[in-house]
Amino acid sequence: MKVTLKIWRQPDAASKGAMHTYELDGVSEDMSFLEMLDVLNEQLNGKGEDPVAFDSDCREGICGMCGLMINGEAHGPEVTTTCQLHMRSFKDGDEIVIEPWRADAFPVVKDLVVDRGALDRIIQAGGYISVNTGSAPEAHSVPVPRDDALRAFNVATCIGCGACVAACPNGSASLFMGAKITHLGELPQGQPERDTRVVDMVAQHDHEGFGGCTNIGECTAACPKEIPLDVISRLNWDLHQAMRHGH
Amino acid sequence: MTDMPDTTLTSDPSHDAPADHGDDAAGYYTPGAPIADTKAPGGPIDERWQTRKFEARLVNPSNRRKLDVIIVGTGLAGGAAAATLGEAGYNVKSFCYQDSPRRAHSIAAQGGINAAKNYKEDGDSVHRLFYDTVKGGDYRSRESNVYRLAEVSTNIIDQCVAQGVPFAREYGGLLDNRSFGGVQVSRTFYARGQTGQQLLIGAYQAMERQVAAGTVEQFTRHEMLEVIIVEGKARGIIARDLVTGEIETHLADVVVLATGGYGNVFFLSTNAMGSNVTAAWRAHRKGAYMANPCYTQIHPTCIPVTGAHQSKLTLMSESLRNDGRIWVPKNKADCDKDPRDIPEEDRDYYLERIYPSFGNLVPRDIASRAAKNVCDDGRGVGPEVEGVRRGVYLDFSSAIERLGVDGIEEKYDNLFDMYARITGENPYETPMRIYPAVHYVMGGLWVDYDLQSSIPGLFVTGEANFSDHGANRLGASALMQGLADGYFVLPHTIRDYLADGPFEKVDESHPAVVEAKQAVQDRVTHFLSTKGTRSVDSYHRELGNIMWEYCGMERTEDGLKKAIDLIRTLKDDFWRNVKVLGTAESLNQSLERAGRVADFIELGELMCIDALNRRESCGGHFRGESQTEDGEALRHDDQFAYVAAWEFAGDDEPPVLHKEELVYTAIEMKQRSYK
Numbered sequence: 001m002k003v004t005l006k007i008w009r010q011p012d013a014a015s016k017g018a019m020h021t022y023e024l025d026g027v028s029e030d031m032s033f034l035e036m037l038d039v040l041n042e043q044l045n046g047k048g049e050d051p052v053a054f055d056s057d058c059r060e061g062i063c064g065m066c067g068l069m070i071n072g073e074a075h076g077p078e079v080t081t082t083c084q085l086h087m088r089s090f091k092d093g094d095e096i097v098i099e100p101w102r103a104d105a106f107p108v109v110k111d112l113v114v115d116r117g118a119l120d121r122i123i124q125a126g127g128y129i130s131v132n133t134g135s136a137p138e139a140h141s142v143p144v145p146r147d148d149a150l151r152a153f154n155v156a157t158c159i160g161c162g163a164c165v166a167a168c169p170n171g172s173a174s175l176f177m178g179a180k181i182t183h184l185g186e187l188p189q190g191q192p193e194r195d196t197r198v199v200d201m202v203a204q205h206d207h208e209g210f211g212g213c214t215n216i217g218e219c220t221a222a223c224p225k226e227i228p229l230d231v232i233s234r235l236n237w238d239l240h241q242a243m244r245h246g247h
Numbered sequence: 248m249t250d251m252p253d254t255t256l257t258s259d260p261s262h263d264a265p266a267d268h269g270d271d272a273a274g275y276y277t278p279g280a281p282i283a284d285t286k287a288p289g290g291p292i293d294e295r296w297q298t299r300k301f302e303a304r305l306v307n308p309s310n311r312r313k314l315d316v317i318i319v320g321t322g323l324a325g326g327a328a329a330a331t332l333g334e335a336g337y338n339v340k341s342f343c344y345q346d347s348p349r350r351a352h353s354i355a356a357q358g359g360i361n362a363a364k365n366y367k368e369d370g371d372s373v374h375r376l377f378y379d380t381v382k383g384g385d386y387r388s389r390e391s392n393v394y395r396l397a398e399v400s401t402n403i404i405d406q407c408v409a410q411g412v413p414f415a416r417e418y419g420g421l422l423d424n425r426s427f428g429g430v431q432v433s434r435t436f437y438a439r440g441q442t443g444q445q446l447l448i449g450a451y452q453a454m455e456r457q458v459a460a461g462t463v464e465q466f467t468r469h470e471m472l473e474v475i476i477v478e479g480k481a482r483g484i485i486a487r488d489l490v491t492g493e494i495e496t497h498l499a500d501v502v503v504l505a506t507g508g509y510g511n512v513f514f515l516s517t518n519a520m521g522s523n524v525t526a527a528w529r530a531h532r533k534g535a536y537m538a539n540p541c542y543t544q545i546h547p548t549c550i551p552v553t554g555a556h557q558s559k560l561t562l563m564s565e566s567l568r569n570d571g572r573i574w575v576p577k578n579k580a581d582c583d584k585d586p587r588d589i590p591e592e593d594r595d596y597y598l599e600r601i602y603p604s605f606g607n608l609v610p611r612d613i614a615s616r617a618a619k620n621v622c623d624d625g626r627g628v629g630p631e632v633e634g635v636r637r638g639v640y641l642d643f644s645s646a647i648e649r650l651g652v653d654g655i656e657e658k659y660d661n662l663f664d665m666y667a668r669i670t671g672e673n674p675y676e677t678p679m680r681i682y683p684a685v686h687y688v689m690g691g692l693w694v695d696y697d698l699q700s701s702i703p704g705l706f707v708t709g710e711a712n713f714s715d716h717g718a719n720r721l722g723a724s725a726l727m728q729g730l731a732d733g734y735f736v737l738p739h740t741i742r743d744y745l746a747d748g749p750f751e752k753v754d755e756s757h758p759a760v761v762e763a764k765q766a767v768q769d770r771v772t773h774f775l776s777t778k779g780t781r782s783v784d785s786y787h788r789e790l791g792n793i794m795w796e797y798c799g800m801e802r803t804e805d806g807l808k809k810a811i812d813l814i815r816t817l818k819d820d821f822w823r824n825v826k827v828l829g830t831a832e833s834l835n836q837s838l839e840r841a842g843r844v845a846d847f848i849e850l851g852e853l854m855c856i857d858a859l860n861r862r863e864s865c866g867g868h869f870r871g872e873s874q875t876e877d878g879e880a881l882r883h884d885d886q887f888a889y890v891a892a893w894e895f896a897g898d899d900e901p902p903v904l905h906k907e908e909l910v911y912t913a914i915e916m917k918q919r920s921y922k
Contacts, residue, residue, distance in 0.1 A: 042785075
């Protein structure tokens with residue numbers, strides 16, 4: 001099939017960007033979306049035009065490196081990552097608008113590549129359990145109820161792609177943060193640092209320029225791992241408790 | 248998978264390689280002096296690690312912050328090491344090419360992680376895990392290293408649980424285990440089909456905690472392009488900032504490579520797009536020996552290639568073979584028919600036919616080779632790619648009859664969904680199509696028991712080294728090795744080296760630094776100024792085709808010699824005719840790939856030479872000339888019970904082969920059989 005691609009091109013963070021239009025023929029429905037862009041890039045390279053820069057690594061939906069706004073939707077029309085989106089979700093003659101993640105806290109590096117370092121810094125602020133290597137007790141010394149472990153796992157599947165931020169009109173990373181708060185907060189091992197974790201992570205989140213949550217829910221709709229919206233309630237609850245505890 | 252019976256090795260002289268074939272690779276290499284691991288203590292195997300930990304010298308806590316440690320790679324092996332060495336108080340610099348340490352490809356591992364906890368009380372023990380790993384590696388690994396791996400495996404689970412890794416649990420709240428990858432005990436810990444992700448996030452969080460504490464400095468979107476050797480010791484790296492293009496010098500007292508495997512030499516593999524050999528290969532060119540590079544693991548249950556646009560392959564857990572039946576049509580004429588219209592009597596369930604006792608559960612290499620054989624025979628299914636249908640059916644219809652759709656859903660729902668998303672076909676209604684793909688490499692940089700390479704001060708951990716898996720790796724053992732190396736082995740062995748530090752300060756104007764930086768600059772300039780006609784990817788694809796065809800599931804003397812010629816021609820053309828656009832001073836993904844492909848081409852040649860030299864079949868390495876009368880792999884312990892450690896001798900010089908003899912004191916070598 002044949003598609004018309006409107007792609008955001010921006011040479012670097014300092015330069016102004018603009019939408020460019022490309023016609024691409026011979027697209028097969030078995031191609032992944034990123035393979036379609038690979039084909040475009042081979043053609044651009046052949047013509048002596050700079051290929052479109054975009055991030056991807058595992059291309060199996062787990063590393064979180066890829067992420068594009070496709071026709072205004074983070075990761076496009078299916079509930080999956082950009083790398084797992086296939087061209088069979090489009091049809092011959094479609095016009096496809098491709099932009100980078102849009103958020104103040106994710107500055108554009110080049111074309112469709114953004115800097116998501118802010119998410120690492122939120123984790124650095126408290127998204128862990130403090131246990132030095134070698135100091136751990138025997139694994140069976142603390143049983144964890146199966147349902148708690150399962151709930152922790154379900155939200156620990158967050159891949160840190162940033163789609164929640166890109167989809168949010170406020171550019172909030174609350175879903176990302178709530179997933180980590182919930183993952184660690186569900187487990188007995190996560191209790192000692194529960195108050196400081198939420199306070200420090202939220203402070204870092206706000207410092208990075210992410211917006212606040214107003215319960216719109218676009219984040220969870222865009223999340224390729226279907227992290228539920230209630231992790232944000234959990235985040236707010238934990239923050240409230242921490243403040244009551246004098247943090 | 249079920250366990251395989253052993254038959255004690257009976258050397259049948261009729262199958263031994265004739266003397267005149269004893270040196271297939273003559274002319275392709277130079278024989279070198281034998282080498283040996285000098286670090287593993289002697290004595291009983293179960294005391295060696297304790298002895299080594301005691302004998303390895305300590306570094307005073309107040310000295311640790313004066314010692315700079317560079318760690319390249321942030322997967323399980325690199326991330327765990329960065330966290331642990333940071334906690335110990337060393338001054339750590341961590342590098343990754345991705346935008347965050349959490350992207351490293353350990354994240355994609357599905358199945359689980361082995362540990363000899365014996366929670367099931369089913370007869371598991373450190374010794375049994377050791378035994379299974381050596382046997383699974385077809386007696387081509389170093390026994391001291393493997394024993395230690397089994398020994399520290401239990402600590403890994405404790406550590407990960409304490410970090411909050413949400414492993415699967417039973418109703419009583421204790422950890423669940425499953426049987427995995429060809430063993431009879433249940434020792435695999437798992438987090439649904441995303442164990443690698445959960446373990447990596449644990450290591451990543453531990454590392455980020457050290458970033459906050461100021462002991463670890465992380466450099467994302469940085470690619471190591473050269474190692475700096477001063478007076479025979481590794482003293483730093485040259486890295487390119489992939490965003491600004493700046494070529495940076497980073498100096499240290501010790502360098503650790505945790506840079507993963509090189510499966511992308513085949514272009515198509517289950518590796519991530521960016522997985523590459525460059526860090527390891529640059530070290531190899533500076534004196535680090537590359538060991539057993541031909542040992543490649545090919546996984547039988549991947550989703551087949553659909554066309555020339557294919558950029559990577561996706562693995563599906565081989566647990567699918569527990570219930571799926573593998574077949575192809577008996578008649579070539581049926582290959583493009585709807586499989587549901589092909590009657591039972593016209594189907595060839597070839598694994599069940601050839602291997603009646605193990606059927607669809609034969610080991611990975613046998614299942615893979617059998618699939619290739621039926622497709623080469625013209626009976627493959629699915630789309631034709633370059634004139635051949637490369638796929639076989641994995642059929643669940645009888646399992647659905649037996650267990651119902653609900654039963655299958657419960658066991659395999661996420662895999663069926665993944666398959667449907669990628670192929671657009673519903674595997675509940677029509678058989679899946681699968682084909683083997685390159686998944687893991689057992690070969691890697693040679694290391695001693697301390698995980699130190701042949702360059703003093705250069706340590707290598709995880710998939711990037713060669714030591715633990717021999718010629719084949721058991722399922723759920725890659726995660727175990729990465730974390731064992733990173734959390735529990737390297738932090739102890741590296742201190743013995745660092746006890747002599749801090750080493751004399753190296754200045755950026757030192758000739759070795761200037762030379763290394765210039766070499767990187769020259770390569771960048773060359774790629775951008777060549778202005779040829781072919782894209783980097785087109786070379787990579789061609790290299791991949793050569794490797795897959797001649798150095799893939801079955802290797803022969805003629806094929807490998809042909810491959811070496813083809814690779815040499817390709818290399819020559821690549822350096823004259825590659826086309827890389829853009830500039831050196833910005834994010835330039837073509838430029839990044841050009842450097843990686845240049846190194847893959849050189850590695851590919853060495854892999855072929857290694858495969859040519861090893862005229863035996865062992866583990867993932869099958870030589871057509873070395874098989875039993877009924878087509879089974881035939882090892883030659885009398886000639887090849889050694890590690891082939893290759894030394895780089897110069898661009899136009901054949902590599903030098905150093906042999907490390909493999910001695911087993913705690914285990915008896917046996918030949919396997921699957922019939």
